Amino acid sequence: MTTGGPLVDEDEARILHKRRLTREKMQRYRKGIVRKSSTLKHQAVDLQREIERLLARQTTDKSPWLLSWADVARALRDDSDATRNTNGILRQLVLQQDREIRTIRSWVHGCQVLPNSSWRNVSLLEHPQARKHGIDWITQHLYHNTDRVLEQYAFAAVxxxxxxxxxxxxxxxxxxxxxxxxxxxxxxxxxxxxxxxxxxxxxxxxxxxxxxxxxxxxxxxxx
Known part of the structure; x- marks a missing residue:
């Protein structure tokens, strides 16, 4: 009976030591959990403050000229439509001026010899814009011949x-x-x-x- 006492004490001591190690390990684990939770809470507070700061800065620094992508796309589409309309108007103008040029060219070919009589006997074209060009052309001739006519008929100097x-x-x-x-x-x-x-x-x-x-x-x- 005397030989069984030390073995029991050694087993009990080993069990107690193991329990103590487990308890210490659990304490360290719980302390780690507490530290990690505290760290995460502080990070959450810091992140919330950063979000609030960025939102406040965005509200303060927001430019009135800052457009959304939808606004930019709409503006580009409107500009494209305006460009197409302008291009169509210019094409019509080119065709109109081309007709005027052909009409005036035919009128000039019909007046190869400059008239030496009154300009009242010169015919004009029916086309409104070509007719205006013809009147301007006659007016320019009259203007450039003013000095010669005044000299020819002995008018005094102006x-x-x-x-x-x-x-x-x-x-x-x-x-x-x-x-x-x-x-x-x-x-x-x-x-x-x-x-x-x-x-x-x-x-x-x-x-x-x-x-x-x-x-x-x-x-x-x-x-």
């Missing part, structure tokens, strides 16, 4: 103050006809627009030899 009233010149240099020139010249201290409005078609008709008076003259019943 600004000279010389006034010519109802002066006539008869040109008999041609054996087939004679040219009757009626000269009037005066300087008017008025704006150009006022003078241009005064030079109406009725005004020039009154200068013609066969011109008619601008207004009817009442008949004197006593005559």
């Amino acid at each position: 600004g000279s103050g010389v006034q010519i009233d109802d002066d006539t010149i008869i040109d008999t240099s041609s054996p087939d006809c004679f040219q009757y020139v009626w000269r009037d010249q005066r300087d008017m201290d008025v704006p150009f627009d006022v003078a241009a409005r005064a030079l109406t078609l009725d005004f020039f008709h009154s200068l013609l030899a066969h011109g008619t008076p601008l207004a009817a003259i009442p008949t004197d019943v006593e005559v």
